[in-house]
Amino acid sequence: MRTAILAIVGALAACQSSDVSRSVGARCSVMNDCDQRCLAPSTAYPGGFCTIACGARTDCPDRTTCATRDGGGVCLFTCTTETDCEFLGEGWHCLPVDLQGGGIQVKACAGT
Amino acid sequence: MRRHLIAIAACATAGAAHAQPAPDPAAPDPAAPPAARPPVATAAPVATAAPADGDVGDQAISAEIGVAAGGRVTPGGLRIAGQYLYQLSDDDWFDGAASFTFGSGSAGCFRDRADAVVCQHGVADGAGVELEATIRHMFAPQGVFRPFVRLGVGLGLVRFGNDDLSGYTIPAHGGGGLRVAIAPGVAMVAEGELVLGLGSFTRGIGSQPQLGLAITAGTEFRLK
Numbered sequence: 001m002r003t004a005i006l007a008i009v010g011a012l013a014a015c016q017s018s019d020v021s022r023s024v025g026a027r028c029s030v031m032n033d034c035d036q037r038c039l040a041p042s043t044a045y046p047g048g049f050c051t052i053a054c055g056a057r058t059d060c061p062d063r064t065t066c067a068t069r070d071g072g073g074v075c076l077f078t079c080t081t082e083t084d085c086e087f088l089g090e091g092w093h094c095l096p097v098d099l100q101g102g103g104i105q106v107k108a109c110a111g112t
Numbered sequence: 113m114r115r116h117l118i119a120i121a122a123c124a125t126a127g128a129a130h131a132q133p134a135p136d137p138a139a140p141d142p143a144a145p146p147a148a149r150p151p152v153a154t155a156a157p158v159a160t161a162a163p164a165d166g167d168v169g170d171q172a173i174s175a176e177i178g179v180a181a182g183g184r185v186t187p188g189g190l191r192i193a194g195q196y197l198y199q200l201s202d203d204d205w206f207d208g209a210a211s212f213t214f215g216s217g218s219a220g221c222f223r224d225r226a227d228a229v230v231c232q233h234g235v236a237d238g239a240g241v242e243l244e245a246t247i248r249h250m251f252a253p254q255g256v257f258r259p260f261v262r263l264g265v266g267l268g269l270v271r272f273g274n275d276d277l278s279g280y281t282i283p284a285h286g287g288g289g290l291r292v293a294i295a296p297g298v299a300m301v302a303e304g305e306l307v308l309g310l311g312s313f314t315r316g317i318g319s320q321p322q323l324g325l326a327i328t329a330g331t332e333f334r335l336k
Contacts, residue, residue: 018224021232026222033222050222089225 019087024064024075026050039070044111046091051075056101066100067108073100076108085109168205168250168258168291169334172197174301178328180213185231185279185313186324187238187270189215193328197248207248207262211326213240221275221315229315233272242268246285261288262305270311283309283322297334303327 020026021035027047028038034050041048051074052059054066060075067076079085079094086092088109095112096105174195182188193211200206220233246264268281289303307324 018230020222020224022219022222025225027225027227028223032219047225047227087225
């Protein structure tokens with residue numbers, strides 16, 4: 001009995017958690033994989049990238065910014081160095097991107 | 113706990129056996145030789161005490177409705193349950209229940225960057241059906257009120273349709289409530305319970321913990 005309780009508590013402690021979500025960051029290949037939009041797998045988004053449309057930085061969740069990509073604003077993870085993008089997998093880099101509506105460039109994680 | 117589990121198993125195997133009051137330790141052993149038995153006057157009919165109006169009775173059924181809160185891979189939403197009570201002793205009843213949970217169909221699973229499926233459903237997502245075997249221990253009545261606690265296990269199936277995710281669960285149930293006698297053989301019951309257990313799921317998720325909370329209320333009818 002005690003072993004079972006410990007196993008359950010241990011399993012709860014190891015609950016699934018992730019740096020990404022269906023909103024921003026999950027892998028995807030079709031729109032149904034995401035809450036709103038899937039940037040299909042390509043060299044620009046290796047493995048695919050779930051994101052949401054945005055008009056300004058404030059439209060994006062924590063740790064993300066609104067970049068002008070693919071004909072509109074999409075939320076991408078912010079970064080300062082290459083290591084900040086490693087959690088997204090191979091092919092992702094910390095690159096300068098146009099801030100949507102800001103007229104400036106910021107650094108965000110993208111493939112190309 | 114082990115005694116309760118044994119009681120459940122005994123009840124399940126007893127089949128149609130009728131519930132009897134707890135044996136009186138002072139009563140003579142029916143297996144003892146006749147010489148050891150006290151003299152019996154006659155074979156007079158035995159009077160069976162009818163349950164008082166507010167009593168649960170030997171057997172009862174109830175229907176309850178309420179809400180369940182889940183999350184991740186535990187379904188939540190509207191909870192509907194039907195229960196069958198069978199008296200085991202003066203204060204304990206076997207409480208068998210079938211419960212249904214109806215939540216939203218919102219998708220909550222995604223593939224993380226390591227390509228593993230992660231599910232983070234809301235508190236009122238998914239659907240489930242479960243059979244529970246619990247022991248209800250009733251405390252002493254206080255007027256028409258009679259508090260109780262309930263403890264046991266269940267076996268359930270859960271489904272998150274928009275994610276094409278299914279699984280079976282083995283949760284433990286623990287909770288308590290209040291029974292209020294409102295008419296002869298009829299009572300209102302309100303209870304809350306915590307659900308804690310494990311489930312095995314499709315889509316490569318494997319074993320995941322179950323954690324939920326349910327609050328329900330309904331009506332209980334005495335059968336015998």
